[in-house]
Every structure is written in C-alpha cells, then in structure tokens.
Amino acid sequence: MAITRLVYIFMPAAVILAFCYAPTAALLGETSRLLYFHVPLAWVSVLAFAVSGIAAIVFLADKRGRFPGIEDSFHNSASLGTLTALLATASGSVWAKLMWGSYWNWDPRQTSIIILLLIYSAYFSLRSALAGKPARGRLSAAYLVIAMTVMPFFVFVVPRVFLSLHPDPVINPDMKIHLETEMRLALIVSLVAFSLLYFYLLELLNRLSRIRNAAEVSPHE
C-alpha cells in the first residue's frame, strides 16, 4: 500500500506542529508537548492489538489458505503493539512523575496499559514455548482471540477498581476532546502520523517474514 508512505509527510509535520506550532497548555507547561507523542503511542498499541486479534481470527477461519502471510501478520502486529505499549508506558510515567509526583499511580489508563503489556508478554512466552512446533501459529492465534474476548470485561472492571487521575479536560467520560484548536490539530496530525507509521512498519515486517519464509523453504539444504 503506497498510502502508508504518507508517513514521510505526516511524521515531520507532526514533529513540527508539536514543537513549534502548538501552544503550551495552561497548567502543564512545556511538558504538555509530550501529549503529541504519548497519546498516539497509546492509541497505536491498542490499534495493533485489535489488528493482531482480527488477523488471528482471519487466520483461524481461513482454511483454504487464501491469506498466506496472515500468520506472520498477527505476530508482527503484536510485536509492534508491544513496542508502542512500552514506549507509551515510559512516556506516560515520565509525564506522571512531572505532573502527579510519582512514576506510577495505578490510574485506570496506566492499569489498562499494564494489562495490555501483561497479555503481550504472556503471548510472547507462549510463542517461545511453541518454538519449532508446527502448531505455533494456530495456538498463539487462539490465545490472542481469547485475550481479545477478555478485553471488554477489563473495560468494565478497571474503572471500578482504580480511580482516575488522568486529566479530564483531555479525554473525559463523554469521549470529547477539549483542547485548543491548535493543540487539537497537532494531536490529530500526530495520531495520523503514528497510525501511518504503524502500518508502514507492519508492511515492512510482513515483507521481511515473507523473505525469511521463502529463504527457509528454498532447497538449499
């Protein structure tokens, strides 16, 4: 997909908008610029989880082998999801230290991303235990589907167990974003840029997997 190459335009634009165009927020000061990286990273980690879950379902349902690369796709997407979830956690906790005084506060969104990381780490443990087994793809796909089924229950439970610290003005319960127009523009451009980056990297990784598979099957031995 050539459309993912738009990342070459959107990413520089996002960086410029974040540092030069967007004003600082009233209370948060210069640290508010973290917003344009932290929020998109968190968004991509969820997007990657959804993509790998859906790809896993397609892989399991696809008995006739119509989507040959799909087994690698859900795994590659999960890898990218782990990376972005880690980066989102790191950037978030730096921000939390500056704003709330400590790196970790068990706020619902922090808890959610920890759960996401927990699921990803369980998934990778399973993958490594299955190394070299032909059933690896099917079993890890099945696990992703189960993990995805549990997600809605987390959405229901987590806010009841942990109280929120996240700034309501940014994302409040009715899901509206209350930001100044310039900030909102910068955030949206950044969200698009990071989503494009995710799909761009996913394509690269899928291509790499295809090459690796082709190299393995070729009659060299």
Place this chain on the structure above:
Amino acid sequence: MLDAIAGNLLKDFRIEFRRRFALNIALSFAAITTLAVSLTAGGVRLAAQTQAMLFWIILFFSAMNGLAHVFTREEEEGTALFLRVTSPAAAVYTAKLLFNIAVIFIIAAVISPLYAFFLNVEVASPSAFAAATCAGCLAIASSTTVLAAIVAKAGSRGSLFTIISFPVVLPPLWIAIGATRAAIAGNTVAEGVVFLLAFSGALIAVSYMLFGHIWIEE
C-alpha cells in the same frame, strides 16, 4: 453426543481416581499455602479486603496447579490421539470443562473451611460467600480449560499455564475479591455474581469455537 460426553467424563474420573496424583498435589498445595499465610500472619487479625485478596490468590495458584493436568496428561502419555480419533472435539472440551469445574470446586471446598478456621475469618453472610466462591471458581475453570489445552500442546513447560492464564483470569479475580469482601462484611454480592456468570458464559462460548483449532494435530 451426550453419551460421548458421559463416556469421557467417566474415563477422566476413573483415571484421576486411580492416580489421584494431580488432585493430591493441588490439594496439598492449597493446604500448605493456606497454612503459610496464616502462620506468617502470626495471628494478626487481617482486614476484610486483605482476607478476600489472600483467599483468591491461594485459590488461583492452587487451581493453576490442578487444572492443566486434564490435558497435559493426555499429551504426556500419548493418549491424545486415541481421544481425538474416538471423541468429537466438542465432547472432549465439554467433559474436560466439567471435570475442571469439579476439581476447582473440590479445591475451594477444602480451602474455604481451612482458611476461615486458621485466619479467624468471620463471614457475616455465609450464603453470599458461597455464591461468590462458586461463581468465581466457575469463571476460573471456564476461562482456563481452553488455555490448558494450548499449554498441553506446547509441552506443558513449567509455569507457562500460570503465565498465560493470569491476564485472562484477572477481571474475574478482581470481581470475586470484591464480592468476597462484601460477603464477609454481610453486603450483597448479586452484581459480582452476575458478572462472573456472564464472564464464564462468554469464555465458554469462545472456547467452543476455538477448541477445534487447538485440538487438531499439524
């Protein structure tokens, strides 16, 4: 189909009864952790929240010791293919699920009185406590049985079962802890029980759909 499920259940109970290995280990583990908790607490009276939390932590880890065995036994002893050629996948899953529910209920039936006895837990509403415990156990068994099948295929390495089960079991654990605390304090547990039943239903439904994919050999 019912016949096949009954045949499978009978077989699993017969084998387990003759070996008693898995259940013995799970029960001993449960008893030891309960004693460990009460001994290390040193007779201090714990708050209701702490009591509920420790109770479910003990139950969760004891269950992790016992529940994977139904599937790992088949793979380790090479009987999985025999099972596969004789029984439809849905019958196998149903029988294993019922077996695991029975196992975790036995574990809970052993832990609960021990726990109440050694930790001086005074439950204000025993019926609510029982309801919360049963619903929580059901949720744990129904979400981890399919994971046990996955782990068995992976060669049942060490604590892999616990690692992959924990994120899946976390929501029902939270709710069960809340419900148990409410039961100890004498409050209503209806909402928690409904959640746990809904969770079990959803996971069982997904497990049925996935089981065929997990159960086949490559």
Place this chain on the structure above:
Amino acid sequence: MRNSEITIRAHSLSKRFDRTMIFEGVSFSLGTGESIAVTGPNGSGKSTLCDIVAGIRRPTGGSLEYILNGTAQSEDGPLNAIGIASPRVNPYDELTGMENVDFAARARGVDPSTALPLFESFGLNRHRDKALRHYSSGMRQRLKLILAVLHRPPLLILDEPGSNLDSDGKRQLAGYIESLRAHTAIVIATNDREDAMLCAGAVSLA
C-alpha cells in the same frame, strides 16, 4: 456403520514439517472392498500419510475427499467412519482393556458388548479386566486392533499392524482382515512383506 459404502480420493497430497518436505504429490483412490499397502523406507512419511487419511492431521497441500454412501463428508474426516490402529494412538494405561473399549464405544455411540467376540477372536479374553499397565506389548497391539474395528468402520487404517505380534497374533489378524475385506476399505502402512501381501494395491513413498 455396517454396510456403509465409502470412497476416499486423495489428490496430490503433500506434507511439510517446518522446512522438511515429507512427501509430495501422493494421489490414490480407494473404495469399499479395496485395499492398499503404503510402503517406503523409514522417514518416508507412511505414518504421516495414515494420520492424514484418518483425519488426525491436515495435509500441507492437496485435497482429500471422503464420500460416504454417496454423500461427500467434511474435510476433517468423518470420525465414526474411520478406525485406526497406530503406534501413536495409545489407549489409557490406568484403565483395563474392557474399560478402554467401554470408553471408545460410548464415545462413538456403539454398544460396548459388541466388543466381546472381538476379545475372543484376537485372543485377549483372559486379559480383559487387567489394567493396560500390566499388558505386554503384543497384548497392547491386539487391544489397539480391537479398538480400531470396534465400531465396524467402513475405512480401516492400520499402521504397522503386525508389530509386536507373535505368529498366532499375525494369523488372527490376517484372518480377521479377510473377514472384513468385502465391506471395508483398508489402508495398511508397513514394510513387512507378509502384511503388505494382505493388500491388493500399493502406494509407495520414496
């Protein structure tokens, strides 16, 4: 399941484990009353082919059709139309011979008492109520054969059926196969010439 007509058509089956191609382009067709021997050196995939035809494993490529009484069956293989005895299909050690048969019969929806004459004809009657742990390997093999034919499958797959059998056992097996031949499609994987002689056709894997 008695008197069911079955036809199996395999079209260029292949199986690859990870990087190694086990076999490629295996095609054959088999109907009720016919039999084929699968032969080939060790590691040529005889057992794997048996498992695929039994619906235990999926082929990497190619297709497999089961036509039972004129209707095509699902791809995974019609469970109750197939009987398989193989070194990898092991009954339960903790159970007695009869309990194993009882389990298999219930799971397949057959009356367990139909197995009694089978215990007789495979010479296992005396050991019916002994736990499998105390069985010798020959007795175990006999039980596997009983479990494979218990539900009168129209398709019978025997992987190394003669292994661990003494000459009496082999004779009983050959006699029993003779009695099934008219209403059963039979696949035998073996390198034993005597066993292979039981079959009319052959598929040889390189």
